[in-house]
Amino acid sequence: MSRPTISPASDPTVSAARPPAADDRVDAVVVGAGLSGLYQLHRLRELGLTTVVFEAGDDIGGTWYWNRYPGARCDIESMSYSYSFSPELDQEWEWSERYAAQPEILRYIHHVADRFGLREDVALRTRVTRAVYDGADHRWRLSTDTGRTVTARFVIMATGCMSVPKDPGIPGVDSFTGAVHHTARWPREDVSFAGKRVAVIGTGCSGVQAVPVIAGEAASLTVFQRTPAYVLPARNRPLRAAERSALKAGYPEFRRAQRRSRGGTVFAPPTRSALEADETERTAAYEAAWEEGFLNGLVRTYTDILTDEEANATVAEFVRSRIRSVVTDPATAERLSPRTFPFATKRPCLGTGYYETYNLPHVALVDLRATPIERVTPRGIRTSDGEHDLDVIVLATGFDALTGSQLAVDIVGKGGVTLRERWAEGPRNHLGLVSAGFPNLFTVLGPLSPSVLTNITVSIEQQVEWITDCIGHLLRNGLTEIDATPSAEADWGTHVAELAARTLYPAVDSWYTGANVPGKPRVFLAYAGGLDRYREECDTAARDGYTGFTLSSPGAFPLSEERE
Incomplete structure (x- = not known):
């Protein structure tokens, strides 16, 4: 980087x-x-x-x-x-x-x-x-x-x-003979992953952002996931000069609107319940929000996404369907699909190529709920299913x-x-x-x-x-x-x-x-x-x-x- x-x-x-x-x-x-x-x-x-x-x-x-x-x-x-x-x-x-x-x-x-x-x-x-x-x-x-x-x-x-940063609480980290980096305390100098066997522990927002970049350089990448996140596409792109000029021309009113807004961002508030729309209409609304690439785009589609479990379930299943459409291996797609908590009750993540990364032959996903980490060893990470030999461990384990x-x-x-x-x-x-x-x-x-x-x-x-x-x-x-x-x-x-x-x-x-x-x-x-x-x-x-x-x-x- x-x-x-x-x-x-x-x-x-x-x-x-x-x-x-x-x-x-x-x-x-x-x-x-x-x-x-x-x-x-x-x-x-x-x-x-x-x-x-x-x-x-x-x-x-x-x-x-x-x-x-x-x-x-x-x-x-x-x-x-x-x-x-x-x-x-x-x-x-x-x-x-x-x-x-x-x-x-x-x-x-x-x-x-x-x-x-x-x-x-x-x-x-x-x-x-x-x-x-x-x-x-x-x-x-x-x-x-x-x-x-x-x-x-x-x-x-x-x-x-x-x-x-939250203590990862994993025994043996100090015994590892390779490099250990925490996403929240990253070195100032460049870190090279070229030719190395890398592990990322954690799939919150920092892990979601780091995984595709590390995968593009490492010889192998193993992602250790306890709880899958809802990851939405960022649709990031360069800003065009004309686009910046237009936004700047509207800045005075936009800034006033930000201050009056519910969340510090400006958008048209939803007016109806997700349960008032039929499945075809809901899917179209969710597709449009998915393509826009906003963190809260899906939450903004209907009034009750964060207040009604049944309404929330409709958007949660939509995201899972998108994961299945991207990740080619059905078992991996299922492991990446959140099912234990409603959509957006943990902070959603914006990602670029996150789910696509798991289609690469040198990227593996370890489900820690099925095979938990027992400890870090001098050579790598040992789970209940065996030991993973590594050169670098990246801790993306979150914050207090x-x-x-x-x-x-x-x-x-x-x-x-x-x-x-x-x-x-x-x-x-x-x-x-x-x-x-x-x-x-x-x-x-x-x-x-x-x-x-x-x-x-x-x-x-x-x-x-x-x-x-x-x-x-x-x-x-x-x-x-x-x-x-x-x-x-x-x-x-x-x-x-x-x-x-x-x-x-x-x-x-x-x-x-x-x-x-x-x-x-x-x-x-x-x-x-x-x-x-x-x-x-x-x-x-x-x-x-x-x-x-x-x-x-x-x-x-x-x-x-x-x-x-």
Whole structure:
């Protein structure tokens, strides 16, 4: 896979972070320098706040820095999956493909950072390990793995909803004498599979994207699958110049429509039940959506795909029929056909040539439900059916989603209570933004917000802008602290659970419910009411004086004096 050229300004060997005040006191700390963290930095600067961004990686980019595996690409169209806050940025950046690949998205993020001069406030190769709220000073004290400590009035966790790789839980991995790579921690240097015997463990979105690319190079490829995914065709292609120009001309209204939409993408909503249509009509609708190549195209055909099991079964069988039409071996086609969960209750995948790959003579599929992995050996992978000799193992085993990146930091709030203790039975917060007992600690794309059920660039801008407006409100009114009330937090958790219960999501073991991580509380982790409804909930709370929150000025001085 080609790599983006790193310009001198983005050379990861140089940390250009501007030091904060001499005593390491700043107004705000942002944790993470991906799409969320960079936009949050931009907006906090507009408030005049001294801000430092801590980034564990060698460079900015977040998800698009870490996930550089072969075939990595966005599953939302490029011209939708981008910032909307700057009309000038919209017009000057040229996307090359319908669905941008990782190197191009990373170049875009570098361009944004350079255009808005964001790098100087980013401290690279610095992981926040602990954040402790000081009840006497009403500030947060953050410790890092470099030994640097910083105190700040505000902390924004922009650590991403899919950024902590899940332990594959396979014994013996360290004993393997070949190479082991995780899709979420891919090496910066090119990895060659030429002439090698390769295994991919996992068939979620990263595995689906990597498999066809690796198969095109490897001498042999064995895919170890526990649960087959619903894989939809991306229909990716280069964007024509005239097409880009037309889209750019319509950007102002399109961006407004994105913000008003349910999921951050613009489409005509369905108007009827799948069960109201006969089989011929349904099949035609599904065929049209299949050919369009949209992640949620099939979900958008009818109103009840995600709420009615019988309606869902019609589209699930349609996808299985398409798998059978592509995969020539009937037994392999059946193993690739999902039958244990409704369509789209686990995130569907967009793929290019995924099912076709299994027609190649050097590609094999191992069904781990029939022949589970016993361990990794020095020579390869041993299942209950025998040993597979290998040169390379690729782990595409997923993430500790939504809560993992926050709980990876030892966060200690009021009264010495840790966030891990507060979330022992599942995440608790108000509006997905602030947890009670952790004042001035905000989260972008965290649990109990729409996040992963939406085009996250639109969700990022909505949440960052709400957080920024909230901090601005505090400053204008001589206030220094905001905290969620326990009652509002409880009500929000109940509301999120009730919305999820109206769908087919909660009954399925998935990373949406935390079921992929042993011991993780079983809770549906996202707000399923739509980004449009969520935006109104947030706007109403702010408009009504931040209902559900306690705003105070506990004996502290304004930030403007603090910085003098």
